[in-house]
Amino acid sequence: MNDPAATEPRFVLHPEHHLTSSAMLQDVVIGLSDGLTVPFALAAGLSGAVVSSGLVITAGLAEIVAGSIAMGLGGYLAGRTEVEHYQAEGARERREVREVPDVERAEVDELLAEMGLSADTRARAVAELTADPEQWVKFMMKYELGLEEPDPRQAPKSAATISLSYAAGGLIPLSAYFFTATPAQGLGWSAAITLVCLLVFGFFKSRMTGQPAVAGAIKMAVVGALAAAAAFGIARAVSR
């Protein structure tokens, strides 16, 4: 349940191929980060409160299903909203360019002034940028609103990738409870397996985004461990 808007630096203006090639990997990362942490912590929490591994597994599977649907479907609808938003903003800019061209021309001039261009150069640039209405609208969308045209096929792909990654991530910590007799044994194995996975995953995630990899691995494991410890504490306190 990280905030991917903050997780992934926003390479909004990079060439399209850069965005699409890493989009799937980013979705896997989003799904795995949450999938490895939350079901692990929930199962750990319940291990301190119930006597049956079956209950831990039931709750864990319910969480995995709930989480992966909420993430996947939520992501899908959000992607659709992004496409609609882009189209609505595009229509608005197109109308403004047609109906209040002077206002829009002043906005182009203001953007160019912010970049640091002189009044002289701006006058020439504004004339060129506003010569073709389609190009003008594209300029406003990208540089005034900071909006890139979203790929409509991206939303369902993203949703499926995030959903499956969350489920895959969640089944790793939960699997330990399948093969052990008591919740306490399950917790031991679950914690060992999951912390190793969090370290490996944090390492490669940081490598991918160009951050210090060892520090990234440790941070990821610490988040998981803290979430699990807190869940354990509250479940035990409540169940007494």
Add this chain to the structure above:
Amino acid sequence: MNDPAATEPRFVLHPEHHLTSSAMLQDVVIGLSDGLTVPFALAAGLSGAVVSSGLVITAGLAEIVAGSIAMGLGGYLAGRTEVEHYQAEGARERREVREVPDVERAEVDELLAEMGLSADTRARAVAELTADPEQWVKFMMKYELGLEEPDPRQAPKSAATISLSYAAGGLIPLSAYFFTATPAQGLGWSAAITLVCLLVFGFFKSRMTGQPAVAGAIKMAVVGALAAAAAFGIARAVSR
């Protein structure tokens, strides 16, 4: 557990005051969307599998604690990473501007060509934009890399807001189990309260982002209902 990168249209190039004024509201939305859905669905799932409301409450609280720590701490670390990433990219651009100014000048020219400026105007604009190294670096950061300078104080604030919103959202569906005798009764009240909250929340969330509000309200409620129904189904199947 939505993907806020997709949820919130990316107004990356908007003036700073726009970004900061809505940043807190966005964090509340991120926390509430997940908090209202996942703990609700988990509790609903367990209601079909266990006989004691106490167990539903224990698991629900463990999930809320695990989820809000994973979201909050994860978001905090992600925010820190964004700040470090911006500084690292800034240092790299500064070095490139100093060491390979011709390459960087060509990149500025290419960006201006993409905007649609003529060779003539570009020559003047490139000269002006690269006159001051600091302004040049700022231009590259913003228009080549699409990076806005992140506010270092934003990460801890964001983390706390998301965390608390998740917990607040999660306590709403769970509260029904405090005041009812059996999980089945709890589920009835929980579903009623939560669906109303999801409708109201979806309505205002859509209004906020300028989307059709009634459709947004219904979508939000459908995601919650589907997640809860799926969790109920799997928990019941496993526990038999």
